[in-house]
Amino acid sequence: MSTRTATPPEISPAGPRRPPRIPLWANPRLGLVVLLVGLVALFTTIRPAFLDTGLTLVPLQSDISVYAVVGLAQLAVLSLGHMNVAVGRMAAMSAFAMGLAYDRLAVPLPVGLVIGLAVGTLLGALAGLIISRTGVNSFVVTLAMDFALVGLITILYTRFTDGVAFSGQPAGMTVLRNDTFADYCVGEVCGPRVPLIVPLALAAALAVGLLFRYTRLGREILMTGSNEKAAELSGIPTKNRVVQAHALSGLLAGLAGFLLAANNGAFSAGIGDQFLLPSFLGPVLGGTLLAGGAVSILGTVLGATLTQVIYKGLNLLQFQLDELKLYIGLVLLVALSLDRVRHVVAERRGARA
Numbered sequence: 001m002s003t004r005t006a007t008p009p010e011i012s013p014a015g016p017r018r019p020p021r022i023p024l025w026a027n028p029r030l031g032l033v034v035l036l037v038g039l040v041a042l043f044t045t046i047r048p049a050f051l052d053t054g055l056t057l058v059p060l061q062s063d064i065s066v067y068a069v070v071g072l073a074q075l076a077v078l079s080l081g082h083m084n085v086a087v088g089r090m091a092a093m094s095a096f097a098m099g100l101a102y103d104r105l106a107v108p109l110p111v112g113l114v115i116g117l118a119v120g121t122l123l124g125a126l127a128g129l130i131i132s133r134t135g136v137n138s139f140v141v142t143l144a145m146d147f148a149l150v151g152l153i154t155i156l157y158t159r160f161t162d163g164v165a166f167s168g169q170p171a172g173m174t175v176l177r178n179d180t181f182a183d184y185c186v187g188e189v190c191g192p193r194v195p196l197i198v199p200l201a202l203a204a205a206l207a208v209g210l211l212f213r214y215t216r217l218g219r220e221i222l223m224t225g226s227n228e229k230a231a232e233l234s235g236i237p238t239k240n241r242v243v244q245a246h247a248l249s250g251l252l253a254g255l256a257g258f259l260l261a262a263n264n265g266a267f268s269a270g271i272g273d274q275f276l277l278p279s280f281l282g283p284v285l286g287g288t289l290l291a292g293g294a295v296s297i298l299g300t301v302l303g304a305t306l307t308q309v310i311y312k313g314l315n316l317l318q319f320q321l322d323e324l325k326l327y328i329g330l331v332l333l334v335a336l337s338l339d340r341v342r343h344v345v346a347e348r349r350g351a352r353a
Helices: 028-046 053-078 087-105 109-134 138-161 173-178 198-214 216-226 228-233 238-264 276-286 297-316 321-352
Strands: 002-004 010-012 015-017 294-296
Touching (some): 053 087, 053 198, 053 238, 053 297, 087 138, 087 276, 109 138, 109 238, 198 238, 216 228, 216 294, 228 238, 276 297, 294 297, 297 321
Antiparallel strands (some): 002 294
16 A cells, blocks of 8 residues: 655646656566565575474564564654654653553553553654754654663663563463464364464554545645645644654554564563664665655555565574674665666656657
8 A cells, every 4th residue: 555645747738647657567566576576485495494384484474563563653754754763762662661561550461552552652742743843853853862762761671670671461462472363263264374463563554554545634744745835835734744743653663662572572671672774674665755745555564574584584594693684784775776776767768658
């Protein structure tokens, strides 16, 4: 699912002239699907264990769920042409609030999740409020917030857990981490080997997609990202839309923190440490514009899937950690470059036509 804003077509005596359409082969989502199929085939040929359900496929689905939501958190502000470099710390702060609620207040699983999402939303809204009222660049504001939250998270975990993870967990946390739909059979019919956290990520993707495609709020955020001055002259409360987009980013970061804690089985200070780069890779690989005004939810999910497939495949090939990071960076750089070349060629062909 993708949503784009565009400049009005030129008016001629013959009627409105539509902008040239990019051909199907230049669609970034199609390119990601082709690349995914090729990589899966390559990794399976080299290491057949890549298709092992318990060893690879089930953990891979859980990882994709986490990083797809992380990508959506970044996409929420990329829609404005902004960025949120504190996305990992917002996730960590939300996870701390959840862990504290579960450990000290013994709240049920859904209640703790709501508390964590509220904390993430407030942090995102605070960043958006500072950006909209001061005019300071989003990179600077969220970078400052990232540094502040690093210190705060360390202090809080030291105060409440002696620097380690919370020991208390709510009922249902272990089930959410370990079970798949196949573990719940109805007679002779079993569900697929899909982790229970996957529907949470799918629901988040669907909700964000519907927001940007069908709601006034989503369209006005995109218009603000496309041309803030024109949006303001059209009567759109652009400052409010900035705050709301950043609040959405914080909410999704909080959800990603919860999903990662469910995967790891603990609410710890390390949650979110690896979120920053994947948060950009998913949306950008999927076709979301860094300049704002266009987003792609399906592309973000596919981009996150590609990133995790590469990581899992290279991990199975027993690459060292430093080598793993090097090759992931190189592969993704090549993928981005090829996608950009394909897009530019398609635009030039469309312009000639």
